[in-house]
Amino acid sequence: MKRDFQVLGGRAPRVDAGDKVTGQALYAADLKRPGMLFGALAHSPVAHARIVGVNADRARSLPGVKAVLLGADVPQVRFGVSPARYDETVLALDRVRYAGDEVAAVAAVDPDTALAAAGLVEVEYEELPAVLDASAALLPGAPQIHDMYPGNICAEVHQEFGDVAQARAQAEVVRRDVFTSKMQSGAFLEPQCALAEFDHAGRLTLWSATQTPHYVQRTLAMVLGLPEHRVRVVMPRVGGGFGPKASASSMEIATCLLARATGKPVKTLFSREQVFLHGRGRHQFRHEMETGIRRDGTLVFLEHRAILDGGAFASFGIATVYYAGSLLAGPYRLPNMKYDGWRVVTNKPACGAQRGHGAVHARALFEQQLDLLAEEIGMDPFELRLKNVMQAGDVTCNELNMSSLGMRECLEAVRSDCGWDEKRRQGRRPGRGIGMACGFFVSGAGYPIYRSRTPHCTVRVRLDENGGGVQVLSGAAEIGQGSDTMLATITAEALGIPLDHVTVRSGDTDLALDLGAYSSRTTLMTGSAAKEAAESVLRQIQEALARATGEPAGDFSFVRGLLHLRGLPHCVEAIRAEFQKERRGYSGLPAEGPLTFREASRFAFLERGLITGAGQYRPPPLGGGFKGAAVGTSPAYGCSAQVAEVEVDLETGQVKVLRITGAHDCGQAVNRTQVEGQMHGSMSMGLGEALTEQVLFDARGRILNPNFSDYKIPTALDAPELRALIVDSHEPNGPFGAKEVGEGGIMPTIPAVLNAIRDATGAVIDELPATPERVLAAIRKLGRHGPAR
Amino acid sequence: MKRLIRLRVNGEPVETAVPANRTLLELLRDDLGLTGAKEGCGEGDCGACTVLLDGLPVSSCLVLALQAEGREVLTVEGLAQDGQLDLLQQAFVEEGGVQCGFCTPGMLLAAKSLLDAKPNPSEAEIRAAISGNLCRCTGYQKIVESVRRAADLRRAARRGP
Amino acid sequence: MRLPMFEYAEAKSAAEACGMLADAGPDAALIAGGTDLLVRMKRGLERPARVVSIRRLRGGLPAVARDGARLALHPLATMAELAADPLLEHACGNVAAGARAVGSPLVRNLATLGGNLASARPCADTAPPLLSWDARVRLQSASGEHSVPLDDFFTGPGASALRRDELLTAVEIELPAGSSGSAFLKLGQRAALEIAIASAAVRLTLDRPGGTILAARVALGSVAPVPLRARAAEDLLLGRVPNEDLIREAGEAAAREARPIDDLRASAAYRREMVAVLVRRALTAALERAGGGR
Structure with missing residues (x-):
């Protein structure tokens, strides 16, 4: 569906780009408050231990130290992400559960003193046997990490849709594969940082590099025992999040407690090592899938078992283990699906949500299986997918509703853009490969993380009393993904005004409610609320003009900031004259032609008083009635297809990705440049996860590579040419037809790369990341046992 | 001391x-x-x-x-002179070379040093010049395009109107 | 990340630097580019009480100077300078390649040759190429100066013949007669910001293009406690007219000489295997550059 838009769907620069290229943009670490102290945390060096004694005398007596908090000094209130799994405390009281667990918090006059004092806190540990991998954690008699998780099982899922046993009998070709991965880091460039201050009335403000100010506000209120309105959480500019910044941390809470203890503002900044210790990135997965098709390529069933190593705390883990299963139900018609998943705790940093939450590695295996199955029946991988793709109006076996789905269009777009058919026709060349895969993701979680019928966001659009300006007041979390620009664009489009009339204030719990930047929810949800609010403002202006002129309100609209209406309004002259009279001495006032938005909105204010529009978004009731039906539900789903072309050094196992071509259905692009940017970022992150990224541990559970030297995200020389093709399907539940692009784009990348490696070498990669050594080993295995294909 | x-x-x-x-x-x-x-x-x-x-x-x-x-x-x-964005800054703004912005200042300076030495760099040279500047948001694609665009803008500016 | 406190002094001459080191005793450290020392200090791996800066000792001297067959590399030359030095590229191309392989442009603009050698990491990217040219290093202390073959310089991971009170004042290469070609190959997971999984530098000197090997050097990085000469591989090549089989055998011999370990970057077995590949490929490239046709 093609629509004529004024600003939507264009390539306007981001609203924050100017500040970001000049250094004017301020991030949490850049902030200063008068009298500010500096916080630091002390971490457990051991993975699992009882705390036998703590002595902070030396730390307290260091000159410049203003406060030292130990486990016993902080509220004993448990927090976390899912209320049913609140398992974290601000500081460990009697037990540490991973090497990195926070045991003390210090505030001092400068960072050096704070760090020195944290190092002087003496903790006596009585080490307990540690559990460092999920399979060990599940063994009978394994050390128990939390009383609340018997058998170290933090969450488990058992679902069956259709009848897998019966379907298996109908399947003609069946494959069973196992795929494992390693823990991965979001590796956002900006380390977490928080600055807390209480005003003299005792109201708390926390500036934090978070992606969920609302959840942080609630957690602070709960742990500190304050009503929510006494807690304000503000996001400065945030340097990326990708999921791991989507929950309140001990560091944030401890910083507030230090501010309360000292009566001074306190700022705490993570080192890169602490970013790794805090973790909350991608879980370590073990997937086992059995997938069956008919000889004609029809997908028949999937039986899937997953074990997630979640580290020491639940974090987002319940949602993760559900997503790992539920999001395989699309974008293909899959009538029978059985899923058993276990999310296990271990003595490692907690894992949480990371771009493509829970679904990425499951997708990586499933899409490899589809390729292998296609090969077994002699079908082109594209054809197999095209045979099974869902379309708008389809409902998955687990009751996810595809209100729009341009999956077929995505497949066709990448297939032709990358020259797939030609390249496949040329036949295989050793060491050169091409592979494809698809993906599918929610456009906003259907439910908040706490049980509530709350709207997921509220937005106010406020007309500047002087006329012309429009302010969008939102709680949305701009973490670099472009939500401020999205809000400005949607508001401008709804009002019919240029982008420069709109300013956006966001990421502040004082402004509005917003659940935050996760589950790719902001464009659809907060965008819808902004649209509703802007439309209300437009209506109020129209009504003022209608009342003054006697014309029907519906006749007034704005096009690029100019009043557009049938017939010449006799009132224009009067409105313009009044506007000019108010501005004696001004220059550059509108003099002729249609009435401007500036004049009209000023007039509307004079007529009606303050004009604001309110908008909010609450998803319609979604999902089935089965246990866990809520996770995976969304008002809409985005989808993508990608092709990766690779070169593999058959002697060293080194993989060079030459090009990735991706197509994504985002419903309607709000800003094409930004949509492409999200797709590029997803591909690049997927590339890193496919080839080089892994958090490594020693035998005692300590991270071996808590740095960017050995945690290897792609450099500009590793990232290949990335081609981004936008598919607009028009999503009926999204603002102007828009839906997600933030996360869905990572889904196909890993399997597309792995399928390309197999095309180049014949070898199946069954463990991430595909380091040269692993790739070479897979090639060698092939030599011994013959090709897997 | x-x-x-x-x-x-x-x-x-x-x-x-x-x-x-x-x-x-x-x-x-x-x-x-x-x-x-x-x-x-x-x-x-x-x-x-x-x-x-x-x-x-x-x-x-x-x-x-x-x-x-x-x-x-x-x-x-x-970089900006008299409130006027440098051509590199302008190119990053226009081409979408900025997302979260945390790598941007460093990226701009690495790119400036390249363009000062090589007014018309190849894509490989651009990638090499920024290979010590990590970016997690953009996959570098639009950063590379921004630098290339800045090089064009600079050469056009030098040639004059 | 913060640096611990230390005293700082800047030397104006090599002699003054030596004096400062002698005075400061065992708790002193030299700083040139700082890319190694400062990271180690931030990580708490090193905590010198006194840091002596030698950044001013370069004077106006060039990165690389040639006097007849003698090539002198200034220890304060940065990796970026060496990477782009036409004289070095022409005479000992694999040394320039090693410099280009270090870290990233940001690091190469700071890191110095002296630092890369003095830190004595088995993965130092300039060490194998310099070993392949029989480079010597000059060490100076308050009590005098002496020259050491680079091959005797490295004694263990992070350990070298450089005493605490000594300064590395020159890196010298005596260019051999005949027709030489060299190569350096580094295996990593990324194209930049990499610490080598394994690396190989080779140099072949032929009596004439297409002729016999007068001298062969095969040096390895990241596969032993020190940057390592693979002498058996060298012996195999010496005096022979190179061909594909010989080159493959030399690679395999070098692999047998490697003494790699398992670490987070790769297993010992993989490293050993890669030595054979890297050495074979490097020899092939070096041979071509030396004018050895098949």
Whole structure:
């Protein structure tokens, strides 16, 4: 569906780009408050231990130290992400559960003193046997990490849709594969940082590099025992999040407690090592899938078992283990699906949500299986997918509703853009490969993380009393993904005004409610609320003009900031004259032609008083009635297809990705440049996860590579040419037809790369990341046992 | 114990007393209030703290302030002249080379040093020049395009209207 | 990340630097580019009470100077300078390639040759190429100066013949007669910001283009406690007219000589295997550059 838009769907620069290229943009670490102290945390060096004694005398007596908090000094209130799994405390009281667990918090006059004092806190540990991998954690008699998780099982899922046993009998070709991965880091460039201050009335403000100010506000209120309105959480500019910044941390809470203890503002900044210790990135997965098709390529069933190593705390883990299963139900018609998943705790940093939450590695295996199955029946991988793709109006076996789905269009777009058919026709060349895969993701979680019928966001659009300006007041979390620009664009489009009339204030719990930047929810949800609010403002202006002129309100609209209406309004002259009279001495006032938005909105204010529009978004009731039906539900789903072309050094196992071509259905692009940017970022992150990224541990559970030297995200020389093709399907539940692009784009990348490696070498990669050594080993295995294909 | 050092920052002379363990990055951010350079890792692995030292891009987290004595430092704050964005900045804005913005100041300076030396770089040269500046948001695609566009803008500006 | 406190002094001459080191005793460290020392200090791996800067000792001297067959590399030359030095590229191309392989442009603009050698990491990217040219290093202390073959310089991971009170004042290469070609190959997971999984530098000197091997050097990085000469591989090549089989055998011999370990970057077995590949490829490239046709 093609629509004529004024600003939507264009390539306007981001609203924050100017500040970001000049250094004017301020991030949490850049902030200063008068009298500010500096916080630091002390971490457990051991993975699992009882705390036998703590002595902070030396730390307290260091000159410049203003406060030292130990486990016993902080509220004993448990927090976390899912209320049913609140398992974290601000500081460990009697037990540490991973090497990195926070045991003390210090505030001092400068960072050096704070760090020195944290190092002087003496903790006596009585080490307990540690559990460092999920399979060990599940063994009978394994050390128990939390009383609340018997058998170290933090969450488990058992679902069956259709009848897998019966379907298996109908399947003609069946494959069973196992795929494992390693823990991965979001590796956002900006380390977490928080600055807390209480005003003299005792109201708390926390500036934090978070992606969920609302959840942080609630957690602070709960742990500190304050009503929510006494807690304000503000996001400065945030340097990326990708999921791991989507929950309140001990560091944030401890910083507030230090501010309360000292009566001074306190700022705490993570080192890169602490970013790794805090973790909350991608879980370590073990997937086992059995997938069956008919000889004609029809997908028949999937039986899937997953074990997630979640580290020491639940974090987002319940949602993760559900997503790992539920999001395989699309974008293909899959009538029978059985899923058993276990999310296990271990003595490692907690894992949480990371771009493509829970679904990425499951997708990586499933899409490899589809390729292998296609090969077994002699079908082109594209054809197999095209045979099974869902379309708008389809409902998955687990009751996810595809209100729009341009999956077929995505497949066709990448297939032709990358020259797939030609390249496949040329036949295989050793060491050169091409592979494809698809993906599918929610456009906003259907439910908040706490049980509530709350709207997921509220937005106010406020007309500047002087006329012309429009302010969008939102709680949305701009973490670099472009939500401020999205809000400005949607508001401008709804009002019919240029982008420069709109300013956006966001990421502040004082402004509005917003659940935050996760589950790719902001464009659809907060965008819808902004649209509703802007439309209300437009209506109020129209009504003022209608009342003054006697014309029907519906006749007034704005096009690029100019009043557009049938017939010449006799009132224009009067409105313009009044506007000019108010501005004696001004220059550059509108003099002729249609009435401007500036004049009209000023007039509307004079007529009606303050004009604001309110908008909010609450998803319609979604999902089935089965246990866990809520996770995976969304008002809409985005989808993508990608092709990766690779070169593999058959002697060293080194993989060079030459090009990735991706197509994504985002419903309607709000800003094409930004949509492409999200797709590029997803591909690049997927590339890193496919080839080089892994958090490594020693035998005692300590991270071996808590740095960017050995945690290897792609450099500009590793990232290949990335081609981004936008598919607009028009999503009926999204603002102007828009839906997600933030996360869905990572889904196909890993399997597309792995399928390309197999095309180049014949070898199946069954463990991430595909380091040269692993790739070479897979090639060698092939030599011994013959090709897997 | 502090020592007095003199250097030039963004064309202006600076005279300040620093302790021996102060890095150039800390001097810029904490003492001079120039917070454009960011600390992403503190170990020279990410490039967020890139500044030009005598015209060459370096990780300012790995330079002692004392070792910058007598030298010329350019930070992102020194790129725009008289409120007018530098062509590189303009290109990053227009081409979508900016997302979260945390790598942007360093990226701009690494790119500036390249374009100052090579007005018409190839894509491979652009990628090599920014290979010490990590970006997690863009996959580098639009950053590379921004640098290329800046090179075009610069050459056009040199040729005159 | 913060640096611990230390005293700082800047030397104006090599002699003064030596004096400062002698005075400071065992708690002193030299700083040139700082890319190694400062990271180690931030990580708490090193905590010198006194840091002596030698950044001013370069004077106006060039990165690389040639006097007849003698090539002198200034220890304060940065990796970026060496990477782009036409004289070095022409005479000992694999040394320039090693410099280009270090870290990233940001690091190469700071890191110095002296630092790369003095830190004595088995993965130092300039060490194998310099070993392949029989480079010597000059070490100076308050009590005098002496020259050491680079091959005798490295004694263990992070350990070298450089005493605490000594300064590395020159890196020298005596260019051999005949027709030489060299190569350096580094295996990593990324194209930049990499610490080598394994690396190989080779140099072949032929009596004439297409002729016999007068001298062969095969040096390895990241596969032993020190940057390592693979002498058996060298012996195999010496005096022979190179061909594909010989080159493959030399690679395999070098692999047998490697003494790699398992670490987070790769297993010992993989490293050993890669030595054979890298050496074979490097020899092939070096042979071509030396004018050895098949």
